[in-house]
Amino acid sequence: MRKDDFPVLRLVTITALLLWVAGGCQQSAAVPASIGPFAPNYLLLVVSVLAPYLPTFGSATVGLLSGIIQGGLAGANLTAYGISRIFAGLAVGKLHQSELAQSPLVAALSAAITVVVGQAVLLFIAPTVNVGAFALATMGTAIYNGVLAIPLDWAIGKVLRNPAHDR
Amino acid sequence: MVGFVLLVAIAGTLGKIQSDARAVNRLDPVSHTVQTICRPASNLAAGVVNGLGNFRSGFADVRNMEAENRALRAEVAAIGMYTEQVTRLNREVDTLRQFQNLPPIPGKSNLVTEVSGYFPDVNRISIPVGQAEGVRPGMPVTTPAGLFAIVQTVDKHSSQALLLTSPSVKVGAMDISRNPPSTGFLKGQDSQALSFTLFEPKAQISVGDLIVTSGFGEHIPRGIVIGRVVAVEDSPELGLKRAQVDPAVEIGEVREVSVVR
Numbered sequence: 001m002r003k004d005d006f007p008v009l010r011l012v013t014i015t016a017l018l019l020w021v022a023g024g025c026q027q028s029a030a031v032p033a034s035i036g037p038f039a040p041n042y043l044l045l046v047v048s049v050l051a052p053y054l055p056t057f058g059s060a061t062v063g064l065l066s067g068i069i070q071g072g073l074a075g076a077n078l079t080a081y082g083i084s085r086i087f088a089g090l091a092v093g094k095l096h097q098s099e100l101a102q103s104p105l106v107a108a109l110s111a112a113i114t115v116v117v118g119q120a121v122l123l124f125i126a127p128t129v130n131v132g133a134f135a136l137a138t139m140g141t142a143i144y145n146g147v148l149a150i151p152l153d154w155a156i157g158k159v160l161r162n163p164a165h166d167r
Numbered sequence: 168m169v170g171f172v173l174l175v176a177i178a179g180t181l182g183k184i185q186s187d188a189r190a191v192n193r194l195d196p197v198s199h200t201v202q203t204i205c206r207p208a209s210n211l212a213a214g215v216v217n218g219l220g221n222f223r224s225g226f227a228d229v230r231n232m233e234a235e236n237r238a239l240r241a242e243v244a245a246i247g248m249y250t251e252q253v254t255r256l257n258r259e260v261d262t263l264r265q266f267q268n269l270p271p272i273p274g275k276s277n278l279v280t281e282v283s284g285y286f287p288d289v290n291r292i293s294i295p296v297g298q299a300e301g302v303r304p305g306m307p308v309t310t311p312a313g314l315f316a317i318v319q320t321v322d323k324h325s326s327q328a329l330l331l332t333s334p335s336v337k338v339g340a341m342d343i344s345r346n347p348p349s350t351g352f353l354k355g356q357d358s359q360a361l362s363f364t365l366f367e368p369k370a371q372i373s374v375g376d377l378i379v380t381s382g383f384g385e386h387i388p389r390g391i392v393i394g395r396v397v398a399v400e401d402s403p404e405l406g407l408k409r410a411q412v413d414p415a416v417e418i419g420e421v422r423e424v425s426v427v428r
Contacts, residue, residue, distance in 0.1 A: 023201070024208020027284035027293065032216045039287075057170045064174045068181060072201030073209075073293070074286035075194070075320060075327040079182025086174050129334060130357045137288065 007160075011053060014159060015062060018046045023069040037140035041115060043070050045145045047085065048092050048114040049153050052102055053160050056093035063089020063118075080126040088118030102157065104150045111149035112142040192304035194322040202293070202325060209283065217422075275388050277309075277425040278302070283325070287418065290333035290355065292316055296426060297324045305386040307427045313392030313415035314338070314380060315424055326426075331355060331393070331414055339383040340393055342410075344376035353378065353393060353412065361394060361412040368408045372399055378412050388427060 022042035033040055043066035051059045067085030071078040092114045100106050119138040128134045181197050188195035194202075225232065264270070278300060284293030296302050298321050308316040308328045316328035317336055329336050332355040340353040340363055349370035356362040363378055376396040382389025398411040 020205065020208050021212075023205035024210075024212045027205060027209040027286075028213035029216045031285045031287060032220065060171060060174055064178060067178065068197065069201050069205065071185075072198035073205060073284055074289045075198060075291050075293075076286065076289040077182060078185045078195075078197060079178050082178025082181060083175055086171065086178065090171070133357065 011160060014156075015046075015050055018050065019043070019062070019065055019069060022046045022066070023073060026070060027073050035144075037136050038144045039137065039141055040144045040148060041070075041118075041141050043067075044085070044088060044114050044118055044141075045111055045148055045152065047089050047118075048111040048145070049107065049149055049156050051089070051092040051110060051114075052096045053156075054093065056090060056097060059089040059093030059096075060086045061089070063087070077126055080122055083125055084118050084122035087121040088114045091117040102153070104153070107149045107153035108146035111145040115142040115145050189320060192320055194320045194325075194327070199322060202322075206283075213283070276428050278428055279423060279425050281423055282421055287330075290330040290335075291319075292328050292330065292424075294326050294328060294424065294426070295324065297322045297326050299323050301428050302326050302426050303386065303428075305384070307380070307387045307391060308424050309391055309427060310416050310421050310424055312417070313394065314387075315416045315418075315421060317387075318426065330418060331361060331416070332357065332359070332418060338387060338393070339381035340378050341381040342370075342372050342376045342396070343379050343390075345371055348381075350381050350383075356411070359413075360397070361414055363396070363410040363412050365408040365410070368403065368406050370408060372396060372408065372410050374399065376410075378410075386427075391427075 022045065025040075025042045030040055030042065047059065047063050047066050050062055054062065063085040064082050066089075067081035067083070068078060070076070070085070071081035092110050095110055095113060115138060119134070119141070123131070123134060181195075184197060185195040278296055280294050280296045282292050283295045284291075286292070292308070292315075294302075294308065302318055302321050304318055304321055306318045307314055308318060314331055316330045317338070318326050318328045320327045331338070331353075334355045336355050338353045339350070341348040341350040342363075342365075349365050349367060349372055351363055351365040351367075351370075353361050353363045363372075365372065374396050378393045378396065380387050380389060380391040380393060392415045394412040394414040394416075396410045397413045400409045400411070402408070
């Protein structure tokens with residue numbers, strides 16, 4: 001193995017590990033951790049915190065994987081979840097390509113944007129009857145993920161240093 | 168651009184595989200793989216969440232729990248006596264049916280399990296019992312409060328059930344506060360309410376009436392509590408009578424469930 005491959009390998013390993021943990025938490029710890037309409041979406045959180053370390057296509061791919069995991073666990077429509085999360089990954093990937101300086105505020109905002117884009121595309125592909133409740137839940141999740149993204153982004157930053165070089 | 172089209176095509180293909188599997192009430196291979204891989208992480212997360220929840224509630228509420236424990240012991244003793252009486256009466260019913268040359272009523276048993284995954288946004292739960300444990304699509308999933316979900320897809324050792332509040336769920340129901348009971352079907356409306364459409368538009372129904380399953384189906388027995396009527400909508404010009412039903416089960420609070428086999 002070449003020395004240059006190591007960061008990529010580390011990134012892939014951390015991505016797989018985070019998606020695995022997020023999948024487990026999404027299944028068992030999302031509802032107990034919810035506060036009224038504020039429920040976390042751990043899989044979209046992973047998409048947003050990994051975006052600064054990935055090219056746009058990489059973010060979209062992680063988005064697709066998160067959609068497959070969420071749809072697969074819930075037995076929900078894999079096409080709708082897959083495509084909506086591709087767009088979420090694409091949006092957050094584009095956001096981080098604009099050379100934003102990493103900060104807690106940017107992490108929180110990108111987590112919120114990931115949720116809003118992902119859920120908006122999901123609503124478009126798989127319309128729901130009660131749009132008001134869906135919008136309220138989406139806003140709640142965007143805020144929740146925004147808060148969770150701050151410590152997670154800091155922790156990921158400690159493990160995956162030098163994002164500009166990795167990109 | 169080609170890459171994104173490829174990703175979208177992958178998502179579309181997986182969706183097609185899923186739809187084909189669901190058409191025969193089976194879990195698709197992708198969902199099966201995802202669930203198998205994520206199960207250890209899910210069990211770990213559930214363990215942590217339950218442990219924290221139990222510790223918090225036990226610590227904060229130890230006196231009430233002692234009293235509740237005593238009350239539950241008394242209830243168990245009473246249920247024991249009641250079960251004995253029901254068994255005796257069932258035996259009498261079987262004997263009378265034999266005299267009438269009628270076949271015995273098929274028995275139903277409860278398979279108690281835990282909710283292993285909860286997805287309120289798509290009105291679904293996962294349970295860690297499946298085909299090997301005798302679970303079949305269409306079987307009701309209940310809690311002590313009443314009907315909670317209907318099994319949709321079944322794998323070897325896991326199943327997914329649609330919550331009663333899902334618009335895709337349709338259950339035969341009746342209003343037992345009326346004599347004779349008014350019958351109809353019940354459909355999920357949104358995450359909070361159910362819609363009960365009566366077969367007979369002139370049937371009487373009012374707020375507070377108790378709605379239970381009618382038993383007009385292969386898997387769902389008669390008499391499982393569904394909820395209470397909270398509003399009645401009368402449309403005589405359309406020949407329709409509908410009621411809004413508040414589900415008896417507090418969705419989101421459920422941990423243990425029973426599959427009625």
